[in-house]
Amino acid sequence: MLPDDWSLAPIVSSRPVDERHIQHVLAAEQAARTRRALDPPLSARVAARVFAHRLDRELTAGAEPAGSPRLAARAAMLTSRSVRGELADGLDRLIATAQLPPPRRQSIPRHSSVLANSKLLRELAATLRGTGPLYAGGIAVLCTLLTDGTGPVYNATDGRALEGELLRARAALTC
Numbered sequence: 001m002l003p004d005d006w007s008l009a010p011i012v013s014s015r016p017v018d019e020r021h022i023q024h025v026l027a028a029e030q031a032a033r034t035r036r037a038l039d040p041p042l043s044a045r046v047a048a049r050v051f052a053h054r055l056d057r058e059l060t061a062g063a064e065p066a067g068s069p070r071l072a073a074r075a076a077m078l079t080s081r082s083v084r085g086e087l088a089d090g091l092d093r094l095i096a097t098a099q100l101p102p103p104r105r106q107s108i109p110r111h112s113s114v115l116a117n118s119k120l121l122r123e124l125a126a127t128l129r130g131t132g133p134l135y136a137g138g139i140a141v142l143c144t145l146l147t148d149g150t151g152p153v154y155n156a157t158d159g160r161a162l163e164g165e166l167l168r169a170r171a172a173l174t175c
Helices: 019-038 042-050 053-061 070-076 081-098 110-116 118-130 134-146 159-174
Strands: none
Touching: 042 053, 042 070, 053 070, 053 134, 070 081, 070 134, 081 110, 081 118, 081 134, 110 118, 110 159, 118 134, 118 159, 134 159
């Protein structure tokens, strides 16, 4: 029970609810979430580097970057011009390495698989170097392909598994 001197009058207003006011409040909340996603705190940026592989898996699986500061920081990192350029260079090096005779004791890409998909790899490298906006999920797929020694770049005996992943990356880049 409330004491007698407490009044609910300031809480409950006889004034009708202004729908425009509610829309403005919701828009302001969305703008604040977007600002936080575009400028994650330092702790989230550090965590994005430390947990890069795990966050890449989440982005690859379709997680929304604005869903957490760490995902937002990783997405910002992946979509930066420098990382896009590094990944494009990595795809080009992958093709160049596949054209050389394989060294004996080195973890190398499957030459036939890479060469069978060289046109698609070049297309993706050109897309990464382009100026258009790209989705972080597709970039994360490519990053995982280049760095995962158990993936189709290094272990697929035919080009179909690699082609499937490259097509998935291409689709995810421009959703």
